[in-house]
Amino acid sequence: MKILLVDDEVELTDPLSRLLTREGYSVDATYDGTSGSTLAQSGSYDLLILDWMLPGKTGLEICQELRCQGKTTPVLFLTAKDTLDDRVQGLDAGADDYLVKP
Template identity: 55%
Template sequence: MRLLIVEDEKRLAVSLARGLTAEGFAVDVVHDGPEGLHRASEGGYDLLILDIMLPGMNGYRVCGALRAAGHEVPILMLTAKDGEYDEAEGLDTGADDYLTKP
């Protein structure tokens, strides 16, 4: 299974990638919205783990652009934004699930 992590906090991204790789997943990591959108648009990923607060383009816009282009890759938003409005907006833009960071 191939995963793409789009996370600007490099230590967190590396930690997530290390843990998922240890579980047998193939993991790619990018640190900004435009690169995340580009890589996800190329296809080939089984899951996208997407932060919301990203440089260049936020996660809501990345998710919305992917869905508008017809990409059906499952998207898990992993973010520090924990308000009900934030979660509703994430799901409304096309995310499949929403998880807040501790």
């Protein structure tokens, strides 16, 4: 399974990427929304893990663009945005699940 992890917090992204790799997943990580969007558009991923607040382009924008193009790659938001309205907005944008960062 190939995963794209897009998060600007290196101190979270790098350990998570290493953990997923140890568990047998192939992980590509990037730290901004612009490059994350470009990689997500390739369509070669089985799962996208997106932070909401990213430089360049938000995770929400990435998710909305993919869904508008008819792409069905599963999207998981992993974000600090923790209100009920945030969760609803993320799921309404097309995310498959939404997890709040610890």
